[in-house]
Amino acid sequence: IDYGTRSEGVTDDSQAFLKAWNAACSSAVEHPRVIIPQKTFFVNPIKFRGPCKATKITFTILGTIIAPNWPIAWDGLDSSQWLAFDNVNGLNVDGFGTIDGQGKGWWDQSCRYHSQLEQCTTLAPTALKFLSCNGSSLSNTNFINSPQTHVLIKGCNEFEVNNVVIESPRNSPNTDGIHIHSSHNLQITNSKIGSGDDCISIGDYVSNVEISNIMCGPGHGISIGSLGRGGTYVKVEKIHISNAQFEGTTNGARIKTWQIGKGYVRNVTFENLIFMSVKNPIIIDQNYCVPRGSCKQRETGVRISDVTYKNMYGTSSTKIAINLNCSQSVPCSGIFMQSIQLESAHAGKQVAANCNSAFGEEENVFPGPCLSKSKPLIN
Structure with missing residues (x-):
């Protein structure tokens, strides 16, 4: 909120999120924390980039982050991702908040179930990606209704997932809970996952x-x-x-x-x-x-x-x-x-x-x- 969010779930809060992230990433403090309080935030597709000066960053989600509910918001952007952390080591994403992918608009045009549509899509956004990271973790977070995969861990080493809840409908297409690729030394524990894949x-x-x-x-x-x-x-x-x-x-x-x-x-x-x-x-x-x-x-x-x-x-x-x-x-x-x-x-x-x-x-x-x-x- 200090970086300019409206926090009412309608106005785009993406730039405030990026400003807060950049402040933490470049901070001289050894262990800075980004806090998303108990409000609702509307966030367009963004990527939180490293490497960071801080050796350890905590990203605490206490409120609800919601995605655009229409695929057109990704026009001209990478349609495979919504939120992503790239090349950030020592990252801890936690908090008992919710990441809501609002995926129904994507499901309704998915080629898997709607191949008759002239512009059906095979690729839809992953709600949260961890890319090229070491010594990081995800805990105590709720995910609902991602357009496609909920959590992707790719190119990471020493990663822990604990006490995560993932929910999307049985018939939602390709909504894997957690997908792991090109990664080593992982633990996934104490989690409840229900999805369409x-x-x-x-x-x-x-x-x-x-x-x-x-x-x-x-x-x-x-x-x-x-x-x-x-x-x-x-x-x-x-x-x-x-x-x-x-x-x-x-x-x-x-x-x-x-x-x-x-x-x-x-x-x-x-x-x-x-x-x-x-x-x-x-x-x-x-x-x-x-x-x-x-x-x-x-x-x-x-x-x-x-x-x-x-x-x-x-x-x-x-x-x-x-x-x-x-x-x-x-x-x-x-x-x-x-x-x-x-x-x-x-x-x-x-x-x-x-x-x-x-x-x-x-x-x-x-x-x-x-x-x-x-x-x-x-x-």
């Missing part, structure tokens, strides 16, 4: 990620992928997902790779998961292609190995509760399944397991057995 999605060039105590639903589950689109080389490893609950989601624990991809996904653990009426509680799809259902066998594929599924129970809303659809050319190997009990969400119905080119061991798994025990030939 993945609650948390892990993209390419990601390692050392700990995800725990997550409530997911609605949405598409917690996913590694999709990976390898366009035949790219994939490097994803050391992913640990534990103590998560999935309610009414499309997927639970998912790994999805394109047939034409290369590289690897390895050293992944899913454990202590609860599924409540989930369509695909445990799923690997190593044969992803477009159009769906027309995939032919290829010699390429992202190698998936050393994946553990442990201590899982709950219900599946479809017949196939465990579905490991791996590549014949590059089979899944080192799969370990232990203490899994899945039943049908529908009284009197049975569930089954389906495994193709998936090799490993299983103990106390129902439905099962499913995995092949012989070792695959390595190309």
